[in-house]
Amino acid sequence: MSELSSAGKIPVTVLTGYLGAGKTTLLNRILSEPHGKKYAVIVNEFGEIGIDNDLVVGADEEVFEMNNGCICCTVRGDLVRILDGLMRRKGKFDAIIVETTGLADPAPVAQTFFIDENVGRRTKLDAVVTVADAKWLKDRLKDAPEAKNQIAFADVILINKTDLVSVDELSDVEARIRSINPYAKLHKTERAKIPLDQVLDRKAFDLDRILDIEPDFLAGDGHAHHHHHEHEHGHDHEHHHGHGGLKHYHDEDMQSVSLKTEQPLDPDKFFPWVQNLVQTEGPNILRCKGILSFKNDDQRFVFQGVHMILDGDHQRPWKKDEQRLSRAVFIGRNLPEETIRKGFESCIA
Amino acid sequence: MTDSRSETVSVVERTQSVAAAGAVIATHFLGRTAVFVLGEEAMVFAEPEGEPRRVDVHAGAILATAADGKRIVSGGDDGKLAATNAKGETRALATDAKHRWIDHVALGRAGAVAWSAGKTAFAQGKEGKELRQLEVPSTVGGLAFLPKGFRLAVAHYNGASLWFPNATGAAAEKLEWKGSHLGATVSPDGRFLVTTMQEPMLHGWRLADGKHMRMSGYATRVTSLAWTADGDWLVTSGATQLILWPFQGKDGPMGKEPRLLAPSDHRVTTVAAHPGQAIVATGFDHGMILLIRVADGSEILARKAAAAPVTALGWSPDGQLLAFGTEDGDAGIIDLS
Numbered sequence: 001m002s003e004l005s006s007a008g009k010i011p012v013t014v015l016t017g018y019l020g021a022g023k024t025t026l027l028n029r030i031l032s033e034p035h036g037k038k039y040a041v042i043v044n045e046f047g048e049i050g051i052d053n054d055l056v057v058g059a060d061e062e063v064f065e066m067n068n069g070c071i072c073c074t075v076r077g078d079l080v081r082i083l084d085g086l087m088r089r090k091g092k093f094d095a096i097i098v099e100t101t102g103l104a105d106p107a108p109v110a111q112t113f114f115i116d117e118n119v120g121r122r123t124k125l126d127a128v129v130t131v132a133d134a135k136w137l138k139d140r141l142k143d144a145p146e147a148k149n150q151i152a153f154a155d156v157i158l159i160n161k162t163d164l165v166s167v168d169e170l171s172d173v174e175a176r177i178r179s180i181n182p183y184a185k186l187h188k189t190e191r192a193k194i195p196l197d198q199v200l201d202r203k204a205f206d207l208d209r210i211l212d213i214e215p216d217f218l219a220g221d222g223h224a225h226h227h228h229h230e231h232e233h234g235h236d237h238e239h240h241h242g243h244g245g246l247k248h249y250h251d252e253d254m255q256s257v258s259l260k261t262e263q264p265l266d267p268d269k270f271f272p273w274v275q276n277l278v279q280t281e282g283p284n285i286l287r288c289k290g291i292l293s294f295k296n297d298d299q300r301f302v303f304q305g306v307h308m309i310l311d312g313d314h315q316r317p318w319k320k321d322e323q324r325l326s327r328a329v330f331i332g333r334n335l336p337e338e339t340i341r342k343g344f345e346s347c348i349a
Numbered sequence: 350m351t352d353s354r355s356e357t358v359s360v361v362e363r364t365q366s367v368a369a370a371g372a373v374i375a376t377h378f379l380g381r382t383a384v385f386v387l388g389e390e391a392m393v394f395a396e397p398e399g400e401p402r403r404v405d406v407h408a409g410a411i412l413a414t415a416a417d418g419k420r421i422v423s424g425g426d427d428g429k430l431a432a433t434n435a436k437g438e439t440r441a442l443a444t445d446a447k448h449r450w451i452d453h454v455a456l457g458r459a460g461a462v463a464w465s466a467g468k469t470a471f472a473q474g475k476e477g478k479e480l481r482q483l484e485v486p487s488t489v490g491g492l493a494f495l496p497k498g499f500r501l502a503v504a505h506y507n508g509a510s511l512w513f514p515n516a517t518g519a520a521a522e523k524l525e526w527k528g529s530h531l532g533a534t535v536s537p538d539g540r541f542l543v544t545t546m547q548e549p550m551l552h553g554w555r556l557a558d559g560k561h562m563r564m565s566g567y568a569t570r571v572t573s574l575a576w577t578a579d580g581d582w583l584v585t586s587g588a589t590q591l592i593l594w595p596f597q598g599k600d601g602p603m604g605k606e607p608r609l610l611a612p613s614d615h616r617v618t619t620v621a622a623h624p625g626q627a628i629v630a631t632g633f634d635h636g637m638i639l640l641i642r643v644a645d646g647s648e649i650l651a652r653k654a655a656a657a658p659v660t661a662l663g664w665s666p667d668g669q670l671l672a673f674g675t676e677d678g679d680a681g682i683i684d685l686s
Contacts, residue, residue, distance in 0.1 A: 057426075057450075058449075060467065060468075060488065062487055062488060062506070064487075064506055064528070064529040064547060065527070065528070066528070066547065066548060067527055067528040067546070067548050067550075068548065075529075075547060077487070077488060077506065077529050077547070078488060080531075080547065081452065081488065082450075085410050085412050085426055085450060085452060086410070087388075088372065088374065088388030088389055088410035088411065088412070088426075089388070089389055089409065089410050089426075116547070116570070117569045117570060118569075118570060118572070
């Protein structure tokens with residue numbers, strides 16, 4: 001599928017978050033604000049909720065394995081079916097929102113857009129938005145692998161219910177989230193109150209936009225506060241205070257590995273290496289992204305991936321005054337950091 | 350120029366254009382009347398030389414249709430199963446109690462009808478007869494009646510179930526194959542069941558002994574398939590040529606290669622087999638339609654390449670009219686008599 005030709009595709013936002021974190025509050029906020037847009041909403045069939053919307057579809061989350069010898073290659077069968085049906089009414093809505101159950105793994109949802117050509121041709125994944133409970137996330141990260149997956153996978157994270165925790169507790173949960181996923185946009189909210197442009201139309205999976213909208217996404221550990229200047233909502237005051245003193249956690253099993261080199265890479269070494277890496281470590285790699293400078297190539301190359309699926313393309317020519325840095329990040333479980341680092345360095349031309 | 354077929358013999362000028370005013374998802378003939386099923390709400394009825402008229406059938410998306418020459422049975426996202434006749438009279442055959450989407454429909458002999466909503470398949474021998482239902486382990490991917498008796502194949506995750514709706518209490522026979530099975534078709538002689546899969550491949554079972562057939566090599570998921578009138582070939586979409594799997598022998602396509610006809614730079618999206626002769630109407634993703642003779646692969650251009658994919662093709666019962674529809678709402682009837 002060609003991410004670069006995303007024009008005309010209906011954007012799909014995925015809302016995840018553990019039970020009770022506030023997904024439905026956010027969803028109702030999205031639907032009720034006077035933005036003049038219409039949304040089709042796919043919700044879990046067993047959800048309790050009253051959602052006031054014309055186009056609500058109940059789904060049974062059905063995760064199907066693919067017959068391609070790749071155990072982590074799964075799709076959401078219900079989405080394949082429902083998106084196909086919804087697109088018959090494509091003039092009736094501007095975007096689609098998928099609310100997952102609290103226990104859902106976001107990967108099969110994302111992979112559906114890469115694997116199913118019929119889905120990828122007409123819709124595009126916009127972003128995975130995870131709502132986290134400021135008070136309880138800490139406990140869920142210990143006892144619920146799903147909650148950790150949802151944090152690691154997210155493009156946008158709302159630390160919700162900030163009114164129920166102290167400043168210290170909030171700073172603690174932020175540090176824990178950053179130890180798992182330093183790259184997501186982080187917002188602190190009460191009752192999921194957030195400007196909608198911070199959760200919708202993020203183009204987080206648009207190859208062409210990977211680094212344009214998140215210039216700091218590879219800033220790496222220790223720069224976890226980089227986003228504070230982008231915060232414009234009303235809850236960032238303690239952010240400034242916590243700024244220098246953010247605790248540093250190291251999550252036991254979920255990490256990110258950030259790679260960088262100023263020397264150009266050899267595509268004949270890089271592609272076999274990255275293919276092999278996702279083949280062998282794919283089940284553990286939740287997401288990866290990168291922007292690369294190849295030897296004798298005046299075009300920036302960008303790539304992204306979910307588990308074993310990789311998507312990449314030339315993006316645009318390097319600008320004259322632009323430093324030709326190659327950067328990549330892998331987020332996953334128990335990643336062999338040293339091996340990955342050495343492998344990446346061996347791709348230098 | 351494999352794409353435009355500008356040198357190919359053409360019947361394009363025999364087209365009567367029909368303003369469908371909406372994406373066409375299927376087309377069926379009720380006698381000489383071509384019916385274009387739209388993605389939303391309505392069907393457009395067009396007689397040769399007549400003015401098209403719109404018939405509203407569903408309150409939302411139309412998800413699936415099947416026709417038997419006398420009526421079109423359709424399922425919608427309004428939870429309704431509707432029957433529409435040649436006069437354009439429509440009525441509800443069933444309404445799902447939970448307003449679930451009815452997204453698969455099949456018609457069998459002697460008025461038998463089957464449909465599905467979620468993980469439940471429903472079947473009725475004919476109107477007024479008792480309604481039977483079967484729960485399968487995952488959402489139903491496809492339905493197909495066997496040509497003999499009142500027996501239904503139900504495709505789902507990890508295989509298919511063969512169900513005698515009237516044998517109450519008897520468990521459905523399971524045919525297993527890993528993966529998500531999204532569509533089902535039974536060979537006209539009733540010997541083979543073939544499913545389309547989430548992967549770009551087909552899977553088949555010889556029903557007598559459950560032997561497996563894997564039919565792979567496609568570029569994309571197969572969404573359209575048809576049996577030639579003689580039952581010798583299963584023709585499919587999903588590649589940049591027409592794919593024909595041989596089913597003449599007792600082993601079907603086991604260990605055999607498919608035939609490939611009409612190579613193109615564009616993908617085949619929709620196929621429809623002529624009701625009498627071994628000719629296949631083949632629609633491509635750039636809007637071109639070719640009539641392809643199976644015997645020698647010769648081609649006739651029926652519609653020039655345009656923009657949107659061909660999404661619907663259907664032959665009149667006498668094989669003289671071919672109706673087509675596209676994703677951008679263009680439609681027409683081609684008179685081949």
